[in-house]
Amino acid sequence: MDLFEGLEKFGLKKLNTKSIFSDEENNRKQSEPSASSEEKTEHSEEEFLLARTVHCPVCEKTFMNLSVKNGRLRRIESDFDLRPRFQYIDTNKYDVTSCPKCGYTALNRFFTHITTGQIRLIREGVCDGFVPEKTKEEQAVYSYEQAVERYKLALYNAVVKKGKTSEKAYICLKLSWVYRGWLEGLADEGLGDSEELSSYRKEERLYYEQAFDGFIKAIQAEVFPICGMDENTLYLLLANMAVRLEKVDIASKLISYILVSRTASSKIKDKARDLKEEIIQRIHRQNG
Ligand SMILES: [Zn+2]
Structure with missing residues (x-):
């Protein structure tokens, strides 16, 4: 499956990379702190x-660029993996800023944090040959299709600018959350044929796996906080992701780490204990 499927219309070349994280080793030295x-x-x-x-x-x-008025939002309970959820709006759709004129795109939190070297890489690798979309009327909302496209552009830009591993992983995580929101919306309305739904489920899983692999690499190479998360928060997130991806060994290791950590809050430790309990029950079910 192609991580950048659908971006051809912007005139972007195929990226010659087997993995979005493949050139991490070579670039670690050059990567400038953003x-x-x-x-x-x-x-x-x-x-x-x-x-x-x-x-x-x-x-x-x-x-x-459309952005969310934070003051008016009403938060509802987050998903097991910290996906933020609000009443009446899926805010994850709006976490990307994309310049329609040159194609430069990034997560909102990283959009202005760009080095001169990265600007040069983006100009060569994205802007040259970028085909702007025909000017549409001013939009009031972004559809899920558009949100997905914006995230894929952000991922493409992150690879071109040799962005940090964690930045690419975070884009993949959020993209996978957008697919989840899309699937929930379709299910609520009883829409979508089975083929469409199963293809979105595959995409959700594909980016989720990329995010997991990327964050595991990032914790070995980067300094906390990573994408705004402290060590224990990220470990809890990864433990939850590992359970969902059926990587129980990794989940157990991460949970043990949180439970003995001196810096983890009691709230995080409680959540880690709940997750441990869930893993034990799963194993019982499988063996029983
Ligand atoms: Zn621009």
Whole structure:
């Protein structure tokens, strides 16, 4: 499966990489530190969005980007793997900033954090030959198709700019969450044929696996906090992901680490204990 499927229309070349993490070893030295579930009510996603003017550090032009008005959001319980969830809107769709003029795209938190060297790489590897989409009317919301496309562009840019392993892993995790939100939305409305649903489920899994592998590599090479997460938070996230990916040995190791950690809060330790209990029950079920 191609991680960048659907990006051909932007005129981007096929990236000659077997793995998005493959050139980590060579690049470690050079890498510079970088500066809903929707309910059927009268509430619309639009109410929670704001069109913001953004300056692009790569082409120096400005463009409009939709972002979430945080103050109005009502949080509901996160998923087991920390996927944030809010009433009436899937905010994960809006975590990417993308310049429609030159193609430079990144997660919101990393968009302005770009080095001069990376700008040069992006200009050569993304902007040259980038085909802007025909100007559409000002959009009020992003569809799931568009959100997926924006994340794939962000991933493509991250590979081109030789971004950190954790940044690529985080993009993959969030992209997989977007697929999850999409699937939930389709299920709620009873939409989508089985072929469509199963292809989105495969994509969700594909990016989830990439995210897991990337974060495991990142914790060996990078300094915490990683993507805003401290050690224990990331270990708990990875333990949960490992359970979902049926990598029970890794999950158990991560849980043991959290349980003996001096810095883990009691809340995180409780969650690690719950997860341990869940693993034990799973093993019992499999053996029984
Ligand atoms: Zn630009």
